[in-house]
Structure formats: structure tokens, C-alpha cells
Amino acid sequence: MRHLTWVLPVIISFLLLAFFQTQGPGPGQLPISYRIGSVDERFGLTRQEVAEAVEQAASLWEKACGRDLFCELGDAHMDINLVYDYRQETSDKLKGIGGRIDNTRGSYEALNAHIEQLQAEYRQVKADLSADIDSYNDHVEAFHVRSAQAMRLESSSGDLTRELDIERSSLEEMREQLQVRQEELKAMAETLKGMVAVANEIANNLNIRVRDYNSTGKDLGKEFSEGCYERRNGTQSITVFHFSDRAKLVRVLAHELGHALGLKHVDNPEAIMYRLNQSDSLDPAPDDIAALHQALGITDKGRPTSVAVRSPSH
Numbered sequence: 456m457r458h459l460t461w462v463l464p465v466i467i468s469f470l471l472l473a474f475f476q477t478q479g480p481g482p483g484q485l486p487i488s489y490r491i492g493s494v495d496e497r498f499g500l501t502r503q504e505v506a507e508a509v510e511q512a513a514s515l516w517e518k519a520c521g522r523d524l525f526c527e528l529g530d531a532h533m534d535i536n537l538v539y540d541y542r543q544e545t546s547d548k549l550k551g552i553g554g555r556i557d558n559t560r561g562s563y564e565a566l567n568a569h570i571e572q573l574q575a576e577y578r579q580v581k582a583d584l585s586a587d588i589d590s591y592n593d594h595v596e597a598f599h600v601r602s603a604q605a606m607r608l609e610s611s612s613g614d615l616t617r618e619l620d621i622e623r624s625s626l627e628e629m630r631e632q633l634q635v636r637q638e639e640l641k642a643m644a645e646t647l648k649g650m651v652a653v654a655n656e657i658a659n660n661l662n663i664r665v666r667d668y669n670s671t672g673k674d675l676g677k678e679f680s681e682g683c684y685e686r687r688n689g690t691q692s693i694t695v696f697h698f699s700d701r702a703k704l705v706r707v708l709a710h711e712l713g714h715a716l717g718l719k720h721v722d723n724p725e726a727i728m729y730r731l732n733q734s735d736s737l738d739p740a741p742d743d744i745a746a747l748h749q750a751l752g753i754t755d756k757g758r759p760t761s762v763a764v765r766s767p768s769h
Contacts, residue, residue, distance in 0.1 A: 485751075486526045487715055492534035492692070498543065508701065509535055511737075512708035515727070516716065519739050519747055524716065533691035533715065535708070541649035542681070542697040559733065563657045570650050577643050584636050591629050598622055681732050682707040684714035691715060706732050713743070717750040 489509070491502050500508075506527065513525035598619070605615055681697045693711040698704035709727050720730045726740035739747070747753075 486523045487533060487691075488526050488528040488531035489533040489535055489693075490527060490529060490531040492536040494537045495539035497539045497547075498537050500537070505535070505537060508704050509708055509712075512705045512712055515705075515709050515737065515739055516712060516747060519744050520751060520753060525712065532689070533693065535693045535695075537695045540696055542653055545646075545649045545653045546697055546699060560661060563654060563661060566650060566654045566657070570647065570654060573643070573647050573650065577640070577647055580636075580640055580643065584633070584640055587636075588633055591626070591633060594629070595626055598626060682711045684711040686715075702735055702737060703732060705737060706734070709737075713747070716747065718743075718746045721746055 491506050491509070494500060494502055494505050509525075510527070517524050601622075602619060605619065681703075682693065682695045685692050685694075693708070693715065695704065695707050695711075698707055706727060710732065713728050718728050721728045721740075721742040723729055723740050723742040724731070725734045725736060726742045727734075728743050728746055
């Protein structure tokens with residue numbers, strides 16, 4: 456019993472600490488400080504441009520409640536990173552043909568059409584390359600036979616030697632060209648895999664049956680995630696993977712900043728906190744404002760309450 460007099464308070468303190476670490480920030484924990492972390496240069500944005508987009512995203516929530524909610528600090532505990540992967544790579548390639556990725560049926564169908572076209576091109580390029588590799592191997596075999604015959608002769612003429620040297624150089628050039636084409640085919644396959652992965656993730660978002668292209672080779676998530684908020688071991692982070700334009704970037708950032716405030720997803724497709732980034736509006740919907748007020752404990756009269764909202768992990 457003596458041991459319980461000090462063990463029990465320690466256990467209770469630990470449980471309370473673990474509980475509050477999963478909650479949204481209370482009024483005393485605001486503003487939330489952040490800093491711009493890594494920004495992949497392939498997005499084509501400077502750190503200053505990213506910082507301005509984050510500031511605009513934060514202002515959407517701050518104007519909705521009339522208080523400072525976020526601030527940029529060099530030693531902040533929440534990093535905001537832009538990570539370039541197959542999602543943005545696929546989006547960038549589609550821009551060249553006038554395509555755009557978003558969580559809509561039209562985008563999904565357009566992407567499918569381009570995938571089918573690219574698959575046809577891939578099969579043709581692969582077939583042509585395979586035929587040329589077979590032809591090259593036949594030439595190499597014939598060359599080895601001629602070289603072996605020349606070596607068995609007591610003396611070979613200078614003309615034959617020159618012919619073999621020319622043929623050897625020609626075969627080496629053919630081999631190098633085939634290697635280049637193999638790398639190009641490999642790059643085409645990777646592009647196709649990325650597009651299929653994105654298409655299947657969008658299909659999952661829209662509850663459309665996923666088509667089997669037999670060529671993905673990628674582990675698909677449950678949804679096409681453009682961004683992610685994480686809170687772990689006392690630190691927070693926001694990671695952005697994809698955006699089609701600046702307005703979409705601001706919306707993705709605003710959505711993840713909303714999670715940092717403790718906001719959950721709402722059911723309004725026009726809202727910032729809807730699970731999919733479908734709308735182009737940069738104004739919080741009434742559902743967003745209601746969720747914000749609940750997370751911050753703001754009543755209709757503006758007085759704080761004791762409401763605690765669990766912070767989502769993504």
C-alpha cells in the first residue's frame with residue numbers, strides 16, 4: 456500500500472499527459488507555431504512562395520474566428536514540407552496534354568483515356584524493341600561464328616580483319632542504342648505505373664470500381680492523398696504531396712492546418728474540411744466555421760467552453 460501512494464499519482468499524471476497530447480489545442484496553446492521545412496525544387500516554388508501560401512491558408516481560419524491561430528517561427532515544433540512523388544509527377548506530365556488531376560469523375564475518365572493511349576504506345580515500343588534485340592543477338596552470333604572461323608585459319612587476310620573490325624564497331628553502336636531504348640521503355644513504364652496508381656486512388660475516393668491494368672507495381676493508399684497532418688511524440692508536421700495550382704495548394708494547406716487545430720472532416724463537399732479537395736473556393740463554408748468554433752470552444756456569444764476535440768491523424 457505504501458508503494459501505491461506514489462505510484463498511483465505517477466500513473467494518473469502519465470495518462471493525463473497522453474490524453475491531452477491527442478486533443479486539439481486549447482485557447483492557451485494558440486497561436487500554433489510553424490516553420491517551412493523541406494520544399495522539393497521540382498514543384499517550381501521558392502520557400503518564400505510556400506510561406507506566402509501558408510500565411511494565406513492560415514488567414515482563412517483566423518478571419519473566421521477573429522484571432523491569431525498560427526505564427527511562423529524558426530524554432531517551431533511543426534514543420535510544413537512539400538514532398539514530390541508520383542502524384543505530382545503524374546500531374547505535371549498531364550499538364551503537357553491539357554489534363555488536370557482532381558477528385559472528380561471527369562478527371563478520372565480523362566486520366567483513364569490517357570492511360571489506355573499510353574499503354575498502347577508502350578506495347579508497341581516494347582514489341583519493336585524486343586524484335587530489334589532479337590535481330591541484334593542474331594548478328595552477334597553470326598559475328599562470333601565468322602570470328603572463330605578466321606581464328607582457325609593459319610593466316611587471315613587484311614580485308615577480312617578490317618571487315619570484322621567494322622562489324623564489331625557496328626554491333627557495339629547497336630548495343631548502345633538498344634540500351635538507350637531500354638531505359639526509355641523503363642521510364643515509360645514508370646510513368647504508366649504512376650498514372651495507374653493515381654487513377655486507382657481517385658477511383659477509391661469516388662467509390663468507382665478500380666480497373667486492373669496489371670502494371671501498377673505500387674502500393675496504393677485508401678485515397679488519393681494530397682496532404683497529410685501528423686502529430687507524434689510531441690511534434691507536428693504537415694506534408695503536401697500534390698496540388699494543381701496555387702489555389703489548390705492554399706486549400707490543401709488550409710485543410711491540414713484545420714487538422715492541426717483539431718478539426719475533423721465535415722460532410723459538405725464545398726467545405727475546406729471535406730475529406731476530398733474538390734472545391735475551388737477559398738472561403739470557409741458554414742460547416743468549416745462551425746467545426747472551428749467547436750474545436751476552439753467558441754459559443755455563439757463568443758465565450759469559450761470546455762469542449763475538447765480529438766485531433767485527426769491525417
